[in-house]
Amino acid sequence: MRLAGLLAPSTNAAYGGAMVSAWFLGLSALGSLVPGLIHYGLPDGGAGTIAGIDLSTRRETIVAVFAWYGALQIPHGLAQLAVALRYRSLVPLFLVLVILERGLVALDGWFGRGAGDHHHPPEHYTTVAQAAFAVVFLLLSLRPRKVVTP
Numbered sequence: 033m034r035l036a037g038l039l040a041p042s043t044n045a046a047y048g049g050a051m052v053s054a055w056f057l058g059l060s061a062l063g064s065l066v067p068g069l070i071h072y073g074l075p076d077g078g079a080g081t082i083a084g085i086d087l088s089t090r091r092e093t094i095v096a097v098f099a100w101y102g103a104l105q106i107p108h109g110l111a112q113l114a115v116a117l118r119y120r121s122l123v124p125l126f127l128v129l130v131i132l133e134r135g136l137v138a139l140d141g142w143f144g145r146g147a148g149d150h151h152h153p154p155e156h157y158t159t160v161a162q163a164a165f166a167v168v169f170l171l172l173s174l175r176p177r178k179v180v181t182p
Contacts, residue, residue: 039114044118049174049177050175053172054116054123056127056165057130058116061109061112069102069106076091076095077095079098083153084153112130127166127170130163131167138156142156
C-alpha cells in the first residue's frame with residue numbers, strides 16, 4: 033500500500049499561529065495514544081491497576097468499557113498527531129476539540145456521575161490541567177506569528 037495516496041498534501045505552510053501550539057497538540061496526541069493503548073491493551077484496561085477501581089463486581093463490563101474508551105482514544109490521538117505534524121492549519125480546530133473533550137471529562141469526573149465516590153484516578157487531575165493549557169495554546173494558535181527580520 034502506498035502511504036502517499038492515503039495522506040493529503042501537507043497544510044503546514046498555511047498555518048500562521050504559534051508553533052508551540054502545534055507541539056502542544058502533538059503532546060496531547062501522546063496523552064490520548066498512551067492511555068488508549070493502556071486501556072485497550074492491559075488485561076484490566078488499567079481500571080484496577082492504575083485507576084484503583086474495585087473490580088470485584090462487574091469486572092467484565094468495567095474492563096470492556098475501558099477497552100472501548102481506549103479504542104476511541106487511539107484513532108483520536110493518531111488524528112491529533114497527524115494535524116500536529118502535517119496538517120497544522122487544523123491546529124486551532126483540534127485544540128477546540130481537546131478543550132471540549134478534556135472539559136467534559138473534567139466536569140464529569142469532578143462534578144458529574146463519578147464525583148460522588150470521592151475517588152479520583154490520575155486522569156481526573158491531568159485532564160483539568162490539559163484543558164487549561166489547551167485554552168492558552170488555542171489563543172496562541174489564533175495569533176499571527178511575528179516575523180523576525182534581520
